[in-house]
Amino acid sequence: MGEGKRLEHLEIARPLGDERGRTSGLEASHGALHLAGRDIEPHMELVKALLGSIDLETSLVDPNMRVIWANCFRPSGGREGGSASYLCELLECSPKGDGMGSPCSLCPVVTAIREAVEGGTQGKKFEAPWPPIGVPYREMRFSIRPIPFEKNGKPLISVSWQDITREKISEQRLQEANRELEDANKQLASALEKANLLAFQAEAANIAKSVFLARMSHEIRTPLNAVIGYCELLMEGKVDEEDRTHLKAIYTSAQALLSLIEDILDFSRIEAGEMRLDSVPFDPRALVKETCEMVRPRIHDKPIRLSYKVDHTVPKMLVGDPGRTRQVLLNLLGNACKFTDQGYIELRVSLKSQEDETARIIFRVRDSGIGIPSKRLSEIFEPFRQLDDSFKRAHGGTGLGLAICRQLAHLMDGKVWAKSKVGKGSTFFFEARYGLYSREREATRDSGQGDGSSGPTAEGVPSQNVERGLEILLVEDNHLNGRLASLMLERGGHRVIWVQDGWQALKVVTDRREQLDLVLMDVEMPGMDGLEVTRRIRAMGLNGIPIIAMTAHAMKEDRERCLSAGMNDYLSKPIRKDLLLEKVHRWSRRGGDVRYGN
Amino acid sequence: MEIEEICDALGLEKEEFVEFARLFLDVAFKDLASMEDALAKGDMRSLAERAHSIKGAASTLDMEEIFILARSLELKAKRGEGEGIAEELEALRKELIRLENGIGEYGHEKGLKLGVSKRELRGGKEK
Numbered sequence: 001m002g003e004g005k006r007l008e009h010l011e012i013a014r015p016l017g018d019e020r021g022r023t024s025g026l027e028a029s030h031g032a033l034h035l036a037g038r039d040i041e042p043h044m045e046l047v048k049a050l051l052g053s054i055d056l057e058t059s060l061v062d063p064n065m066r067v068i069w070a071n072c073f074r075p076s077g078g079r080e081g082g083s084a085s086y087l088c089e090l091l092e093c094s095p096k097g098d099g100m101g102s103p104c105s106l107c108p109v110v111t112a113i114r115e116a117v118e119g120g121t122q123g124k125k126f127e128a129p130w131p132p133i134g135v136p137y138r139e140m141r142f143s144i145r146p147i148p149f150e151k152n153g154k155p156l157i158s159v160s161w162q163d164i165t166r167e168k169i170s171e172q173r174l175q176e177a178n179r180e181l182e183d184a185n186k187q188l189a190s191a192l193e194k195a196n197l198l199a200f201q202a203e204a205a206n207i208a209k210s211v212f213l214a215r216m217s218h219e220i221r222t223p224l225n226a227v228i229g230y231c232e233l234l235m236e237g238k239v240d241e242e243d244r245t246h247l248k249a250i251y252t253s254a255q256a257l258l259s260l261i262e263d264i265l266d267f268s269r270i271e272a273g274e275m276r277l278d279s280v281p282f283d284p285r286a287l288v289k290e291t292c293e294m295v296r297p298r299i300h301d302k303p304i305r306l307s308y309k310v311d312h313t314v315p316k317m318l319v320g321d322p323g324r325t326r327q328v329l330l331n332l333l334g335n336a337c338k339f340t341d342q343g344y345i346e347l348r349v350s351l352k353s354q355e356d357e358t359a360r361i362i363f364r365v366r367d368s369g370i371g372i373p374s375k376r377l378s379e380i381f382e383p384f385r386q387l388d389d390s391f392k393r394a395h396g397g398t399g400l401g402l403a404i405c406r407q408l409a410h411l412m413d414g415k416v417w418a419k420s421k422v423g424k425g426s427t428f429f430f431e432a433r434y435g436l437y438s439r440e441r442e443a444t445r446d447s448g449q450g451d452g453s454s455g456p457t458a459e460g461v462p463s464q465n466v467e468r469g470l471e472i473l474l475v476e477d478n479h480l481n482g483r484l485a486s487l488m489l490e491r492g493g494h495r496v497i498w499v500q501d502g503w504q505a506l507k508v509v510t511d512r513r514e515q516l517d518l519v520l521m522d523v524e525m526p527g528m529d530g531l532e533v534t535r536r537i538r539a540m541g542l543n544g545i546p547i548i549a550m551t552a553h554a555m556k557e558d559r560e561r562c563l564s565a566g567m568n569d570y571l572s573k574p575i576r577k578d579l580l581l582e583k584v585h586r587w588s589r590r591g592g593d594v595r596y597g598n
Numbered sequence: 599m600e601i602e603e604i605c606d607a608l609g610l611e612k613e614e615f616v617e618f619a620r621l622f623l624d625v626a627f628k629d630l631a632s633m634e635d636a637l638a639k640g641d642m643r644s645l646a647e648r649a650h651s652i653k654g655a656a657s658t659l660d661m662e663e664i665f666i667l668a669r670s671l672e673l674k675a676k677r678g679e680g681e682g683i684a685e686e687l688e689a690l691r692k693e694l695i696r697l698e699n700g701i702g703e704y705g706h707e708k709g710l711k712l713g714v715s716k717r718e719l720r721g722g723k724e725k
Contacts (some may be wrong), residue, residue, distance in 0.1 A: 229603045350725050479655075480621055480655035481617065481654055481655060481657070482612075484608065484618060491609060524650070526647050552654070552657065574659075
């Protein structure tokens, strides 16, 4: 029955091939594949040679699955598929028959061979678990094609196969690995998202903290200043001795509280990484002298000799943050005053090392005070640490001063440390790294962006500008503030050009670029604000004129905004005469040594 | 208001400070009128600008109550919050009047000797 069916297929295929006279090749006609076959027997040697040369396991079979020839061994031995061999045998699949049994109807190879014989396809490639009967234990890839030859009047089909079990396992492993990678990626993305969220929350908290600090600095300091001010006034007036004692207690407590708040603010800023150091040229000798003079009143009437010495090897000019350097020295000297009842306090400055562009400077504060037990020496630089409560009661202080010194020293790429002997005195060391001031370097840095203004004169501290008075452009839209600032500056010996908006400011800067020494710029103005005016001035190439912002905000962010717009410095509002003149004086001392944005 | 303290910070004689305070009042009353007008027109931007102006000057002269009111007005105007502005403008007016009366009394008591003339204060550099 099966044979008859197979013959029927062959008969359909062959006459078509014969009619067209084809000797080779395949032709698809009306969607069916037709074989134009000829007898393969005379070509068998060639077929064997060809099949033997290819790597894939390949066999030629007839529609009954009978192997005509194969390039692989049968499990039972022998290379050539003889007339008794079936493809199933080569493929190690039971029932090793002609594919007609019911299990074979499920076999994809049998199906593909039938399709090829019936001309429904030019061939088929597929992968299948193998064997199709029973439990598959490997994966196979098949390629089944009709070929234009026949044997004994039966069409021939080429069947190639390859065991791809390893490949599949690798593929499967790769897929698993990919899935794991995807999972890991998802987890990473999720972690990143969480990290971003945390960073955002931290940033928000940081901003909130900055705002809180700003408010605190204003809201607490303002009433405290009022308390201190009223105390001073009352003490100046007629009060009896008892009231004076009470007033003094209030005054001292308020000062201590103010100092504590300043310390906490400084400490918080440093902890939050918000403390930015200046990088400006300064004269270390002048700084040391000035600092000692500031400390001198704290000695009161104690028999103490306060002296200072700066070694000749210390450069005449350094580049760094003189304000923060002074803060550290004031703290160390202040402590020395506090803990020394008689004898001496001396500040000595020496050069530790010098390189091409930097110098390490050591400040040493030595006193003949009460001293510190050696085992406590390292603790005193920890925040809120003092030797003990009785010590604190006797000497006051917040316990933050030295911690701030240590942090500031770190910011200056340095350190603070101490040596001491109880009853003999203490020596505190403060080491910091500063830039070396070079006129040539500064001039080079200014050239190309300058407006023709000269570099600093000898020692970089020209003072003739201040002596002759400066020409200052004041940009302030508020009439009262403008008038008041003008008055302050004029009384400080300066000449003031006051304008009330950005456009007028640009005109004055353009017209008087050669004469102007300094610009004081209100930041918040209607129309063009101070930041924009500054940007335009800098865009005009006028980089040599110092521009100082006057802003009601004094937070780091505002300062950064001012500096990045091209301003050199900033002054907090409300304006106060001493601070205004000090700032003007400070910038006037630089002559043409003006840079911004660094 | 503690005049001595603020005078010291500003580098002014007391009489000069009083003159500055009068100048402040002149401008502030005009600003107040402008703000009332702006509120009626719903022009919050102008209102904020005028409040900002008063705030800046009040801060310099350390007039705390006026500063606080002006700051609040500026904030509300910038946020477009109309509610409460009329009341705060009225409170500001009262504070300005209180300051005016205080200065009048002070000037009367001291007999002002001006270190800087009114003409100079209101002089040519004003717009």
